[in-house]
Amino acid sequence: MRKTGYLRNVSFYVLAGLIFSMMVYNVFYNLGKFPISSWDEARHGVNAYEMLKNRNFIVNTYLSHPDYWNLKPPLSYWAIMVGYKLVGLNALGLRLMSGVCAIFMAIVIVLFMKKRFGRMAAIISLLALSTSTQYLLNHCARTGDADSLFVFFFTLSIISLLSARRQTRWLYAAGLACSLAFLTKSWHAGNILLIMAVYFLLTRQWGAFHWRAWWRAALSFAVPVLAWVLARYHYDGWRFLKQMIAYDLLLRSSRPIEGHIGDETYYGIILVHFFFWWLALLIGIMVISYIQDVRLLTFDQANHRLKADVVGILVWICVPLLMFTLAKTKIRWYILPVYPPLCMLIGICASQLWRKGTWRARGLLLAGLLFVASFYEMNIQKYIHHPKPNWELALLQQTAQMPVHGYELFMYHPLHRKDHWPQNAVLTAKLANDLKPRHGGLKTFLHTNRSLLLVKKAWFSKQLEHKYHLSVLASNRWGYILEKQA
Structure with missing residues (x-):
């Protein structure tokens, strides 16, 4: 027993x-x-x-x-x-x-x-x-x-x-x-x-x-x-x-x-x-x-x-x-x-x-x-075993090792509509490098020091890059992160 x-x-x-x-x-x-x-x-x-x-x-x-x-x-x-x-x-x-x-x-x-x-x-x-x-x-x-x-x-x-x-x-x-x-x-x-x-x-x-x-x-x-x-x-x-x-x-x-x-x-x-x-x-x-x-x-x-x-x-x-x-x-x-x-x-x-x-x-x-x-x-x-990638978030995560800590982050839309920040993009930006998502689009970005611009691939063009003297900081299949040239 x-x-x-x-x-x-x-x-x-x-x-x-x-x-x-x-x-x-x-x-x-x-x-x-x-x-x-x-x-x-x-x-x-x-x-x-x-x-x-x-x-x-x-x-x-x-x-x-x-x-x-x-x-x-x-x-x-x-x-x-x-x-x-x-x-x-x-x-x-x-x-x-x-x-x-x-x-x-x-x-x-x-x-x-x-x-x-x-x-x-x-x-x-x-x-x-x-x-x-x-x-x-x-x-x-x-x-x-x-x-x-x-x-x-x-x-x-x-x-x-x-x-x-x-x-x-x-x-x-x-x-x-x-x-x-x-x-x-x-x-x-x-x-x-x-x-x-x-x-x-x-x-x-x-x-x-x-x-x-x-x-x-x-x-x-x-x-x-x-x-x-x-x-x-x-x-x-x-x-x-x-x-x-x-x-x-x-x-x-x-x-x-x-x-x-x-x-x-x-x-x-x-x-x-x-x-x-x-x-x-x-x-x-x-x-x-x-x-x-x-x-x-x-x-x-x-x-x-x-x-x-x-x-x-x-x-x-x-x-x-x-x-x-x-x-x-x-x-x-x-x-x-x-x-x-x-x-x-x-x-x-x-x-x-x-x-x-x-x-x-x-x-x-x-x-x-x-x-x-x-x-x-x-x-x-x-x-x-098969996490589905989110390329927008992956793009934001690329900034983790870059010297942009605490930068303001703006979103570009060609029709100048009110920009909308998805909540997961807000958190990913903060966790990646304490980036601060802001409203205001391209115009506010151009007048803000220590700032970055998030651009969807469909909205990006070389004309945008040259016209405003921007350079590509990071990119992937979703889009680009741009910064102002020194």
């Missing part, structure tokens, strides 16, 4: 180590080689860069002005600053902490699942998470957006909630993690509070805690949030906070803004697009269990607390899907917090079928797991 237990432990750690290594590879391979995206990665990156340069860690700015479009508290910007400090002012620094948070979240889930539902449930949950394409590739683990940090705190809060009945101190951890989630992505953290309320309502655990525990949990949430509110109020009064409520909460909820439209099927379609085969496997497990009269999600009297954990996981899936479906503004990455509980549910159901099912059921389950994981892993490998 001891030998069997030892072999099972060794097998678990070897298999978990292999899958974990695969996830680390999926998250970090070529992480700094992908071009920066304008929405919303570049915006966060510029906010963090300028906060770091200005030594103001409360007010986020864009092009040196307070940013009243990106209405998020500062925690995600602080995370990007840490990345900049650790590995440099580059795309890897921008994304580093997103990847680290994804790895930490995987560790938290594995530890929780192993303790509650066993080794197999932990392994399968990790396998599903490490091959979740939207979570890894789309606006989360491999990007400099706020979502990876937010999903980590979201997950930490709910897992702490599920652990609170066993140890009251986890209730305080749930409140603190919820607070940090709010300081990362603002009103999205309201889903956590709603999950908590529904969970306690369904499990009837309100009375399990003394009133002092509730007060301490409330304080663990409120104190960090209020500290930030007071700090922000010190700089610009109620302007930022009022805009958070009016635009980021009420307007986004009541009407579709910025073209983000969709009906009640929107998030279902997103899940099917990114997670179809894992959902199909989950349905297949349920069908096989019904045919073989295997009761899933049932536990003996000794493990009655696991029922409450399953209820919490199901509520964790349903509440964000319902709330974001009701909200009028639809954006695909809003539902990223449902991937951890979906992976955990797959792990629980698969492990129960393995324990209670026949050998034929086990064979089908194993084949299904291998097929689904291999299918998504091949897609991930294809993506991370």
Whole structure:
């Protein structure tokens, strides 16, 4: 018996180590080689860069002005600053902490699942998470957006909630993690509070805690949030906070803004697009269990607390899907917090079928797991090995080793239209050599010292170069960077 237990432990750690290594590879391979995206990665990156340069860690700015479009508290910007400090002012620094948070979240889930539902449930949950394409590739683990940090705190809060009945101190951890989630992505953290309320309502655990525990949990949430509110109020009064409520909460909820439209099927379609085969496997497990009269999600009297954990996981899936479906503004990455509980549910159901099912059921389950994981892993490998170049950004990056640090950067348009700076070009210019994108075009460029002109290839001509006494500083297939001749 001891030998069997030892072999099972060794097998678990070897298999978990292999899958974990695969996830680390999926998250970090070529992480700094992908071009920066304008929405919303570049915006966060510029906010963090300028906060770091200005030594103001409360007010986020864009092009040196307070940013009243990106209405998020500062925690995600602080995370990007840490990345900049650790590995440099580059795309890897921008994304580093997103990847680290994804790895930490995987560790938290594995530890929780192993303790509650066993080794197999932990392994399968990790396998599903490490091959979740939207979570890894789309606006989360491999990007400099706020979502990876937010999903980590979201997950930490709910897992702490599920652990609170066993140890009251986890209730305080749930409140603190919820607070940090709010300081990362603002009103999205309201889903956590709603999950908590529904969970306690369904499990009837309100009375399990003394009133002092509730007060301490409330304080663990409120104190960090209020500290930030007071700090922000010190700089610009109620302007930022009022805009958070009016635009980021009420307007986004009541009407579709910025073209983000969709009906009640929107998030279902997103899940099917990114997670179809894992959902199909989950349905297949349920069908096989019904045919073989295997009761899933049932536990003996000794493990009655696991029922409450399953209820919490199901509520964790349903509440964000319902709330974001009701909200009028639809954006695909809003539902990223449902991937951890979906992976955990797959792990629980698969492990129960393995324990209670026949050998034929086990064979089908194993084949299904291998097929689904291999299918998504091949897609991930294809993506991370072939970064699509952005030649405009590559041109700006050529200035990194040139003596043009801090120069003003203008954009040329032959029709003298108002120049438009894409957010990813703004961030790339800043990270490359602290270049300062400015409006004003050719005319302002000619009257500005220490300045450069960005020209698209279709708009460049030798006549332009000779007429204004310009020389080519850098070029590629996208265009040119010009400077005035001495």
